[in-house]
Amino acid sequence: MSLEVGQKAPEFEAKIETGETIKLSDYKGKKVVLYFYPKDNTPGCTAEACNLRDNYDALLKAGYVVLGISSDSEKSHQKFIEKQSLPFSLISDPDLTVHNLYGTWVEKQMYGRKYMGTARTTFIIDEKGMIEEIIEKVKTKEHTAQILK
Template sequence: MQLEKGQMAPDFEAKIETGETIKLSDYRGKKVVLYFYPKDATPGCTAQACNLRDNYEALQKAGYVVFGVSSDPEKSHIKFKEKQELPFSLIADTDLKVHEAFGTWQEKSMYGRKYMGTVRTTFVIDEEGKISEIIEKVKTKDHTAQILN
């Protein structure tokens, strides 16, 4: 299923790096940035997370709550978050339910080898829970500008 701008974001329940369970519907009334990335501590994913970290104040001023989502476990998220001093939570989607709901777990190809993995995508969700923006061509080093513009 392909999600589109204007439709309701799929609600989900998932664990963040602390082990706490969150639900997307708990954030109604707030704007949410839900960014899907392939792997903790890799160059592109680190650049993207650090860009959001460095501009976090601007995102907060604009009313956004930020969540990173990858299939990495909580333990990996804790290390990544501490090392990069990330001020936002990371969702440990180890069972891929959130990825599947948002259509970000897809077949990819590298060096002719096909495999399943995360397609780097960001969903901007409005206060009513509707998708207001889908960013598919993510600029890892300038991602905040893509969200705020």
């Protein structure tokens, strides 16, 4: 299933690093940066998270809530947040429910080997819960600039 700009962002309920359950609708009235990334503590994902961290004030000023999401566990997310001093929550999606809703669990290929994994994709969701933008070619080291352009 592929989502498009102008569609309503799929509602979901999932746990964040604290074990607390959140819903997308909890953020109605705010703009949400929902970014899907493959794995905690890997070079590209760390670069992306740190770019968002380093520019967090600018994102807040622009009215955004930042939520990262991967299939890692809550415990893995806690460690990643502590290690990188991330000021935003990370959603744990081990059963891939949210990935499947957003079409980000895809077949990938590395060294000729096919496998399933997370497509690094960011959804910008407006105050009404509509998809405003989908960033599929994420530049990990300049991701905030892509969001705020």
